[in-house]
Amino acid sequence: MNILILGSGGREHALAWAIRQNPKCDRLIVAPGNAGIGDIAECASLDIMSRSAVTEFAQENAVDLVVIGPEAPLAAGVSDALRAAGLLVFGPSQAAAQLEASKAFTKEVCDACNAPTAAWARFSDAVAAKEYIDRQGAPIVVKADGLAAGKGVVVAETTRQAHEAIDMIFDGAFGDAGAEVVIEEFMAGEEASFFVLSDGVNCLPVGTAQDHKRVGEGDTGPNTGGMGAYSPAPVLTQALQDQVMERIIRPTVAEMAARGIPFQGVLYAGLMIAEGHARLVEYNVRFGDPECQPMMMRLGAQALDLIHACAEGRLDQVVVNWADDHAMSVVMAAKGYPGAYDKGSEIGGLDVLPEDSFHMVFHAGTGEKDGKIVATGGRVLAATGRGATLAEAHQRAYALIDGIDWPEGFCRRDIGWRAL
Ligand code: AMP
Ligand code: GLY
Numbered sequence: 458m459n460i461l462i463l464g465s466g467g468r469e470h471a472l473a474w475a476i477r478q479n480p481k482c483d484r485l486i487v488a489p490g491n492a493g494i495g496d497i498a499e500c501a502s503l504d505i506m507s508r509s510a511v512t513e514f515a516q517e518n519a520v521d522l523v524v525i526g527p528e529a530p531l532a533a534g535v536s537d538a539l540r541a542a543g544l545l546v547f548g549p550s551q552a553a554a555q556l557e558a559s560k561a562f563t564k565e566v567c568d569a570c571n572a573p574t575a576a577w578a579r580f581s582d583a584v585a586a587k588e589y590i591d592r593q594g595a596p597i598v599v600k601a602d603g604l605a606a607g608k609g610v611v612v613a614e615t616t617r618q619a620h621e622a623i624d625m626i627f628d629g630a631f632g633d634a635g636a637e638v639v640i641e642e643f644m645a646g647e648e649a650s651f652f653v654l655s656d657g658v659n660c661l662p663v664g665t666a667q668d669h670k671r672v673g674e675g676d677t678g679p680n681t682g683g684m685g686a687y688s689p690a691p692v693l694t695q696a697l698q699d700q701v702m703e704r705i706i707r708p709t710v711a712e713m714a715a716r717g718i719p720f721q722g723v724l725y726a727g728l729m730i731a732e733g734h735a736r737l738v739e740y741n742v743r744f745g746d747p748e749c750q751p752m753m754m755r756l757g758a759q760a761l762d763l764i765h766a767c768a769e770g771r772l773d774q775v776v777v778n779w780a781d782d783h784a785m786s787v788v789m790a791a792k793g794y795p796g797a798y799d800k801g802s803e804i805g806g807l808d809v810l811p812e813d814s815f816h817m818v819f820h821a822g823t824g825e826k827d828g829k830i831v832a833t834g835g836r837v838l839a840a841t842g843r844g845a846t847l848a849e850a851h852q853r854a855y856a857l858i859d860g861i862d863w864p865e866g867f868c869r870r871d872i873g874w875r876a877l
Contacts, residue, residue: 464526468746471753479761493820508538570708603634646731657719659772666748685872751784794835805862
């Protein structure tokens with residue numbers, strides 16, 4: 458099979474790493490890719506937001522399966538264009554991607570299928586939004602409706618902060634994504650992520666994980682795209698996973714099908730767990746980054762069989778072969794991230810680190826310059842370890858970190874503290 462992966466992050470490096478190991482993979486192209494991906498696949502420069510450019514490229518290169526990594530091309534309808542051209546795609550249609558691209562859409566779907574989630578209301582007018590906040594009281598959560606690169610959510614501890622969030626969003630901080638706001642009840646509890654493949658009808662859980670969104674140790678400081686993750690998430694017991702499948706995932710998939718917009722791809726449910734019950738915080742319509750890295754480390758080559766079955770609508774015919782293992786990814790970011798940071802610093806030490814099914818340094822924002830690896834983004838590397846226990850995975854991930862020579866980078870030293 459010739460496979461094209463769209464994206465350039467650690468998530469796409471991990472997908473490429475797992476897919477490459479499957480003997481069914483002949484040619485593997487990643488667009489645009491990064492320096493680490495270039496070691497295991499062909500990197501192609503391609504505007505992955507352009508429906509026509511991606512479709513033409515896939516046709517010219519006799520691609521059999523396109524795997525779409527990030528949400529932006531999904532929300533832009535790249536999968537629809539590929540399917541219209543007769544290509545096999547892993548990733549939802551533009552209409553189904555609303556589960557991530559519109560928070561109000563997701564809340565409506567939850568209400569229609571009775572999936573447990575926070576009470577909510579939507580507003581396109583600041584005065585009405587503020588009146589609602591005053592009636593509800595704090596803490597309360599204010600969200601821009603659309604895609605805001607993870608920055609469109611304010612968990613307000615006072616009604617004053619909530620009012621400020623309303624003004625920020627309606628003043629255009631997130632452009633069109635903030636034309637509407639969703640205001641939600643604050644949910645207390647422990648967060649975890651649950652990943653389920655769906656072909657529109659069938660659902661197959663492929664892993665649980667916990668992310669670390671804050672930049673600082675002890676979960677302090679501003680939010681980031683994610684500073685580290687491990688899989689599985691012990692808080693998501695089998696009983697809780699069954700409950701989430703029954704009350705949240707299957708009803709959502711059935712509701713989407715009933716609306717004529719079946720969901721095909723990976724549904725990433727962000728959950729809040731309290732007192733033995735899970736409620737939905739949000740959906741994403743792609744793998745998490747960095748959650749994908751430990752998950753791919755655990756799934757290995759079978760990831761391609763699962764993704765392929767999902768794209769072909771035969772998820773009822775495959776099973777996941779689980780090992781009793783754990784994996785952890787620790788992100789190295791450029792100093793200053795998630796604020797301003799410098800690019801272009803050299804990263805040493807990578808070439809002598811082990812690369813096997815227990816150790817992998819996945820690349821995110823890296824490039825190659827004069828034969829050296831340089832940092833080109835905020836989140837730059839994801840050192841990933843796998844082992845029989847979380848403690849072993851943790852030890853391996855940090856041993857990799859300690860072998861990386863990059864004075865301009867930093868990481869959190871406490872990834873996994875909650876589970877360890
Ligand atoms: P989202 O982008 O919707 O996942 O929100 C980002 C983060 O905000 C989540 O991971 C939670 O930590 C927090 N959050 C979002 N909605 C709520 C809520 N209703 N109650 C408590 N925390 C929330
Ligand atoms: N790590 C969080 C996300 O991928 O949305």
